[in-house]
Amino acid sequence: MVIAQNIEYFNSPLYLESGRILESYNVAYETYGELNADKSNLIVVFHALTGSQHAAGRYDGDNKTGWWDSLIGDGKTIDTSKFFVICSNILGGCNGTTGPISVNQSTGEPYRLKFPVITISDMVRVQQNLFSRLGLKNAYAVIGGSLGAMQALCCSIEYPDFAKRVICLAGTSATSPWAISFNKIAMDGILNDPLFKNGQYDEDAFKDDGLLGLALGRMAGHISFLSPHSMRRKFDRNYVDTDGLYELFGRFQAERYLEYNGYSFSRRFDPLSYLYIIKAMNIFDAARNYESLKDSFSSIKAKVYLIAFKGDLLFLPDEMELMRDTLYELGRKSMTEFVCVDSDYGHDAFLVEYEKFDFHIKKALTEEI
């Protein structure tokens, strides 16, 4: 499978949901597989909170694969020998698409805290502009998990003619106060960290371990991605070093896991970018600009596949049941599939327990509609 890395530059203004305008922007993306002659084999993959356009394959000399490489590739569930797959870095990101650390062309300086607040709708609009530029008018399917599921859902509501199938994993139609609360640790951690300096930070000041507030926020995130039961199975009460029992710094394996994930993240991810993306997540409510969720969903034309995970504590299965029930109320029973995967892994299941749900995706991608 060949990975094609690209970037597109847009010199026309982007009108944001907030009423504010980005004068110009660019979008970094990757593609896998080949577009067929009638352009009917496009699958759009949306990445989650801290993912990137590198969804599959391995860069030359790199030992890490893309974040959904288990699913995307030649002969895999999302089969790149049949489909043309595209994944773009979201607006607000820090992997090549315009975000708060990008240079504002009109000032010659990075936006930083002057970057406008963005929404999931804005992210989806940018992707649509990319697809138009590339001559891609329709998708065989759009798919994403978590924040990616929000984009997939939003795409099916706001661009109802675009995709035939929309597959949402571990998603919700509106970010819950529980999820907003986990994001709050990062929000205040970043904004109030003395090294953040109101966004005018000098990266060198925290290059070793990253910004502490971001690391703590990410640790909170990782707690929300797991669950009491998955943590017990993964770590139990095991110590990293049993000599440490009565030492203040004696660590449990659960603590080491959070340390590793918190600080490795804060070293690689930009704090401003994280701030704007979690804000977009917090704002997300598919019913926001409509009378009701039913009203919002009434424009959907695609067949909707909802894959919930029983042990997901961040976006609970009952949030996806609400989506299912709303679609049923709209008389779309034959155009809605709902499964709740029996997993106690937590929210992260969509990035881990592939064998428990890949066949649902396979079915969605093979059945006639």
Next chain:
Amino acid sequence: MVIAQNIEYFNSPLYLESGRILESYNVAYETYGELNADKSNLIVVFHALTGSQHAAGRYDGDNKTGWWDSLIGDGKTIDTSKFFVICSNILGGCNGTTGPISVNQSTGEPYRLKFPVITISDMVRVQQNLFSRLGLKNAYAVIGGSLGAMQALCCSIEYPDFAKRVICLAGTSATSPWAISFNKIAMDGILNDPLFKNGQYDEDAFKDDGLLGLALGRMAGHISFLSPHSMRRKFDRNYVDTDGLYELFGRFQAERYLEYNGYSFSRRFDPLSYLYIIKAMNIFDAARNYESLKDSFSSIKAKVYLIAFKGDLLFLPDEMELMRDTLYELGRKSMTEFVCVDSDYGHDAFLVEYEKFDFHIKKALTEEI
């Protein structure tokens, strides 16, 4: 009801579980009600993580009552017209009992990070020393929630002849990796906060909002005290100010709740004390110095009342079911009562939803054994 505030000074060494020694220590405590002639009406109340000895009543001129005032008082569930109630600040605390900011008599300086790591057993030993000093050999009942339940359980294992009844609410026999993970936000938040200065902090440096790392850790704690459902009911997706929707600083009610609780706590509580108490919580495992939990529980003589809360996400009901089942295995069915209160409030229920469980406490305190 009269509140009697006292402090006792111990000039004899305290041998800690870790093998380390505190040369001297003091214990601050409150009592309510009167000890009867045969000293048979003592009820010991253990406070939770950030509680204090001020369990009930109202100090002159104060408009806040003690943390369990709804349950403790004349004619209340824990009836101070019948019982003599005592509550002491835990070892490691910052409300009068010796803790890391107390002055080490041998150096004339506060201990700070030189304070030894303490355990729940150490806290219970200090309380027993207090009771001996006061001539209190037996308790009618001991009772506590959360960290207080750990102390109650520990007391019934290590001092089996002390109490006739032990009542544990929202507790566990061993702190789970899930709970340890929430504590980790505070642990790293405090230790790595630049203003913490390896424990040599100048309080004036963070007097306005407290230490940020402690506030963030406390926010994480407050998330763990609630649940997705209780948050939805309390806050839903309501904004504090609807004008703030597209503003980076526009806040949700859930965020304001965490801000209020995080920063008001970090202004009033000492970060070193918090660090040592969460470490003691993390270490807690009733089976730690035994062959098994069954072996540990085999010394218990008291009747054990276990009150779990269905929606408790910090110490799950199945953790208290394990305690019940272990007691059953020991043939103590007639000396064990277990209830799981139908609540989706979360861990905090034992401090909030009194009407759902106070009658269970009443029953425990009135039935003959």
